[in-house]
Amino acid sequence: MLLDVENVTKTFGAAEERIEVLRGVSLSLDAGETLALTGESGSGKSTLLHLIGGLDHPDSGSIRLDGTEVTTLDDAGRARLRRDQVGVVFQQFNLIPSLRVADNISFQARLAGRSDPDWNATLAGRLGLSSQLSKYPEQLSGGQQQRVAIGRTLAAKPPLILADEPTGNLDEATADAVLDAMLTLVRETRSALLIVTHSGHVAARMDRQIHLAKGRIAS
Numbered sequence: 001m002l003l004d005v006e007n008v009t010k011t012f013g014a015a016e017e018r019i020e021v022l023r024g025v026s027l028s029l030d031a032g033e034t035l036a037l038t039g040e041s042g043s044g045k046s047t048l049l050h051l052i053g054g055l056d057h058p059d060s061g062s063i064r065l066d067g068t069e070v071t072t073l074d075d076a077g078r079a080r081l082r083r084d085q086v087g088v089v090f091q092q093f094n095l096i097p098s099l100r101v102a103d104n105i106s107f108q109a110r111l112a113g114r115s116d117p118d119w120n121a122t123l124a125g126r127l128g129l130s131s132q133l134s135k136y137p138e139q140l141s142g143g144q145q146q147r148v149a150i151g152r153t154l155a156a157k158p159p160l161i162l163a164d165e166p167t168g169n170l171d172e173a174t175a176d177a178v179l180d181a182m183l184t185l186v187r188e189t190r191s192a193l194l195i196v197t198h199s200g201h202v203a204a205r206m207d208r209q210i211h212l213a214k215g216r217i218a219s
């Protein structure tokens with residue numbers, strides 16, 4: 001098993017403003033498996049992804065990635081986790097404005113010491129970005145920026161990819177094409193994919209689906 005989340009809880013705020021977002025969430029993911037996480041707006045999907053990616057701490061529970069307990073890592077350990085094991089595609093693309101598209105795509109892989117120019121070119125082609133490589137992010141449309149963020153994550157071939165609505169800014173035809181490319185590429189790299197989506201169509205294309213409601217998984 002690659003990812004094992006057990007009984008995770010997370011509360012935000014204090015007193016009357018207190019919201020128990022996650023009330024004991026458990027899930028697991030095998031290497032190479034794809035899983036859709038659905039749930040109403042505000043149900044805690046992004047919160048769960050942040051906890052798994054080591055971007056925030058749960059109040060209680062355990063998150064083990066490839067045997068490492070993520071919840072007790074210090075800052076350096078969490079930085080290593082994000083460099084070597086987890087790739088994230090979040091709603092904010094977090095591209096680096098001063099770098100050209102080609103360098104944004106290879107950035108994460110270079111940090112991890114895994115940059116492969118042939119693979120980067122393959123990714124750019126499959127994501128429809130080959131003619132955009134020498135541009136800067138601000139010269140791209142939102143949908144193109146989203147594809148660069150996907151390319152950057154896939155370039156590093158992480159064992160686990162966490163994606164929050166990765167095709168949310170794309171029209172239906174482009175979203176389908178990008179999802180096809182993502183699923184093919186994920187299979188080639190044998191990465192596991194945990195994807196948050198509001199789309200039943202996207203969810204149906206994953207190996208499994210789980211639903212988050214009232215702070216728990218109700219699959």
Ligand SMILES: Nc1ncnc2c1ncn2[C@@H]1O[C@H](COP(=O)(O)OP(=O)(O)OP(=O)(O)O)[C@@H](O)[C@H]1O
Nearest residue numbers: 012013019021039040041042043044045046047048
């Ligand atoms: N840092 C924070 N401080 C306070 N409350 C927060 C914080 N982050 C999230 N929340 C609250 O936690 C709840 C879950 O938010 P989250 O973003 O995880 O939901 P979501 O299921 O991803 O929603 P959406 O589908 O709209 O993106 C919301 O009520 C939100 O307001």
